[in-house]
Amino acid sequence: MGRVTTRRRVARLTLGAGISRREDTLVVEEPLEIRVGGRSLAVTMRTPGHDVELAAGFLVSEGVVTRGDEFAAARYCAGDAGDGNTYNVLDVTLAPGVAPPAPALAREFFTTSSCGICGKASIDAVRTQSSFNVRDDSLRVSTETLVSLPDRLRAAQDVFEKTGGLHAAGLYSAKDDELLVVREDVGRHNAVDKVVGWALTHDLLPATGTVLMVSGRASFELTQKAIMAGIPMLAAVSAPSSLAVELAIDAGMSLVGFLRGESMVVYSGAQRVEQQPADQHRAEGSAA
Structure with a gap:
């Protein structure tokens, strides 16, 4: 699994106090390719960690799964470049009988870390119908x-x-x-x-x-x-x-x-x- 943080040497400048050099902690950002049944679905820039949850949540957001038993398994695998297991490619297996994502859902572009729906054709395309009704929820x-x-x-x-x-x-x-x-x-x-x-x-x-x-x-x-x-x-x-x-x-x-x-x-x-x-x-x- 990739690191969540990394260290870099930086120069810190303060007005009237000059410059100092020290190690700084940075958050790691790496691509994650999400596949379903071996077929590429999306690539997102993310912080490594909890990648299975990330893939599962993404599939909920896209209306592919709604229950835990529909998400059978997930495993890391090597990328297409043959560079071994970099823990940046995750292949999800859906439970038997669960329909795979429609080919139209495949993201043929990078989903950036700041915008998850950039590139979708229209607002209507992301108004996915939820399987759950929140209107009648009694939360107070x-x-x-x-x-x-x-x-x-x-x-x-x-x-x-x-x-x-x-x-x-x-x-x-x-x-x-x-x-x-x-x-x-x-x-x-x-x-x-x-x-x-x-x-x-x-x-x-x-x-x-x-x-x-x-x-x-x-x-x-x-x-x-x-x-x-x-x-x-x-x-x-x-x-x-x-x-x-x-x-x-x-x-x-x-x-x-x-x-x-x-x-x-x-x-x-x-x-x-x-x-x-x-x-x-x-x-x-x-x-x-």
């Missing part, structure tokens, strides 16, 4: 809990503490009041795929009663990935896009953005956000 989360999630996510970001160069995603269970899993990656969509893949392999899909917490912005793609996994709420520390909000409203998913400090903006599904008595008092005072 207090504002106090929501404002605690960014710090809880950050506390679990071990590699970020060393490099400062990773996105993170975590799956919070309202029933258990805990972050079930946290994953880091140079690509925000990869971090989410790893979380969704973890849920798939632990037979937790649909992920009812959960919140997907992400360290960056809420894009259309991340919203779609949450819906495809049956997650009823997406919370982000930064802004959502207009398409993300439209998709969340259409699907009946709760979308929370700018979750920072003691404030947030609820863009859809506000019925799932339960105000504390102090919040209600302030809201009533503002209305008056």
Whole structure:
């Protein structure tokens, strides 16, 4: 397995203090080719680690699998160049009877770590119909809990503490009041795929009663990935896009953005956000 971090000699400059040379820790970024039944499906730039979860989550996002027993196995194999096993090619085996991805799904381009759907023909092509309905999910989360999630996510970001160069995603269970899993990656969509893949392999899909917490912005793609996994709420520390909000409203998913400090903006599904008595008092005072 490739390394998650690497060390490089760098020059640090500070105004008025000159230059110093030292070792710096960098996050590793390498390509991963995902194959299904020996056929290439996609290449993504990712941080090595939890690659099986990444592949599993990607297949959930594309509507190929919805249950853990549909994802039979995955193994690393050598690339086409004959350069041996570099742990950058992962071949997935689906369970008998599970239809393989349609040939049209094959990505004949590199999926970058910052954009998972670049190159798709149209927005309609990524509005994949989810097997799960999040509209009727009975999740309720207090504002106090929501404002605690960014710090809880950050506390679990071990590699970020060393490099400062990773996105993170975590799956919070309202029933258990805990972050079930946290994953880091140079690509925000990869971090989410790893979380969704973890849920798939632990037979937790649909992920009812959960919140997907992400360290960056809420894009259309991340919203779609949450819906495809049956997650009823997406919370982000930064802004959502207009398409993300439209998709969340259409699907009946709760979308929370700018979750920072003691404030947030609820863009859809506000019925799932339960105000504390102090919040209600302030809201009533503002209305008056």
